[in-house]
Amino acid sequence: MTSPRSFTHVDTWVFDLDNTLYPHHVNLWQQVDVRITEFVSSWLQVTPAEARKLQKDYYLRFGTTMRGMMTLHGVSADDYLAYVHRIDHSPLEPNPALGAAITKLPGRKLILTNGSVDHVDAVLARLGLNAHFDGVFDIIAAEFEPKPAERTYRKFLSDHAVDPTRAAMFEDLARNLTVPHALGMTTVLVVPDGTKEVVREDWELEGRDAAHVDHVTDDLTGFLGKLSR
Missing domain, CATH: 1.10.150.450 (DNA polymerase; domain 1)
Incomplete structure (x- = not known):
């Protein structure tokens, strides 16, 4: 069994948006x-x-x-x-602690989402994270080919000049980490913390033990805080 990949070499931090940058139980x-x-x-x-x-x-x-x-x-x-995407974003609350943890990460921070830029902007505004990311690759940039399609990841890497062997990917769906891991990225699965009910399909909560998942966390802010220390 191989050891999970580390973060010492990472200079590009790639985040999914929904259920990753905010808690699952918000049920947005x-x-x-x-x-x-x-x-x-x-x-x-x-x-x-x-x-x-x-x-x-x-x-x-x-x-x-x-x-x-x-x-x-x-x-x-x-x-x-x-x-x-015409929804009520008010359940989201500002998360300055997450913003501080993201700021301390060395290198670029990017968002890779199956949503739209408009949705990203609305979510980041509520979370108070607008200024913390260097770019967004949304479903329109992906030419409407969503994750987990390999072509989408390759286009993202090309468009943003990302070396996958020096990047980490944070996601709430294990299947969306299969290709990133195969391309050389360090992968992190963000899971519910178990304190409140979440509305998810059973398959969406699977994959914690998958070989393409290097790390699992139910506390993204705490996880990133340890990395920056």
């Missing part, structure tokens, strides 16, 4: 989830129950429900993103 993504069901139901003229099944099927098969709706039903990405 649950709001988006409900909006997606509404969109699918309205677009396909099916019941909410039928829409829910299709939504989850497309999520698993295509990486995002949006990709499935675009591929199979000709949905406009702009229309989809505008609708599903």
Whole structure:
């Protein structure tokens, strides 16, 4: 068994957004989830129950429900993103401790998300982290090909001139760390802290023991704080 990769060589820190930079139990993504069901139901003229099944099927098969709706039903990405990200961000609270921990990390800090830049901006504004990141690679930059597609990671690395062997990736979905690890990145899975109920599919909470997961944490702020020390 090989030892998990370390962080001593890392000069680029890559973060997912939802359920990574804020706690799972905020359940902000649950709001988006409900909006997606509404969109699918309205677009396909099916019941909410039928829409829910299709939504989850497309999520698993295509990486995002949006990709499935675009591929199979000709949905406009702009229309989809505008609708599903129209949510209440007020459950998010400023997190100056996380901001301080991110600031102390040596090198660049980037966001790699299946969401949109508009959603990223809204979330970071609520968290008070707007000034802490050097760039964002969103679903539009990915040409609507979501993680965990290898092409998306390679485009991210190219667009931002990132050497994967000198980068670390923080994610809440283990499957989204498979390619980064294969490319040479140090990988960190961010999991719920267990103090409050989270709304997730069972498969979304799997993978803690996967070979492509170097580290697991339920406290991102504390984890980063130890690294910077």
